[in-house]
Amino acid sequence: MKSEDYSQGDAFQIEKRTVFSTDWLPVCAEGQIRSRGNFLAATVGGWGVVAVRDGEGVVRVLRNACRHQNMPVVGAPSGTCEIFRCRFHGWTYDLAGKFLAAPPPVAPADVQSPDVNLASFAVVQKASLVFFSIGGKIAPPELGDPLPAYGGTIATDIACNWKVAVEHLLLEHRDRSRDFIWQWPLLALRRAGALAIVEQIVPHTFLRTRLLTHVFGDTAKEHEPSSGLIKQACEHLQADRAAGTMASEDNALLVDFHRRLDAAYAEAATAT
């Protein structure tokens, strides 16, 4: 990896076309959208999405882009609603993304066309987490035994590239084991007795990353101090990478992470 891969936007565009367009990406814990109408909007790897539990109780991940003029339909980061109403010109959609209505001056010519519904992504629910995929053709993630009861989520915004956050989590663990699972590209699961912590990395932009720490088997509040420490460590590591100091490759998980990134960059180079 080169210093620019951590500090400039070009690598992020390549990653959007490769890493974030082919693999299963975590979007939230099921517990964050527990009831019908609960939604959570996020930008994951450059994709604007909204995860929602629809009127039938089905979990869906929709593209957060109105079919009228491609603006975000959902402006709030989370909440509860009965329908989605685009704030720009008033197109409305049900919770499954189906077009409902629009004011006559801006109504689509064919309200029955599938092109007026919000685009939806393939969804899989594993270990109490919700994943989506743009491609949807690869095997779903495997995270082992069911997790204990959901205890909440801590959101931490970090001024770093998403790869720095991944590297920090991997540097804390040397090898794969039953107690630590690394799920390429954006998830780490750590178990300790009756406790399980899922670290979900949300790459908003190339220098803005959100860490969602999902706590199972305990209350989330107990774990806020350690999220603060991760933020400090990642921002320190980001400065190192920007200055040209790369991670030493004596960690099997880190080697595997860089190997997969190299493969993604090579794939992008072949495609252009």
Ligand code: FES
């Ligand atoms: S962009 Fe949504 S209604 Fe116009």
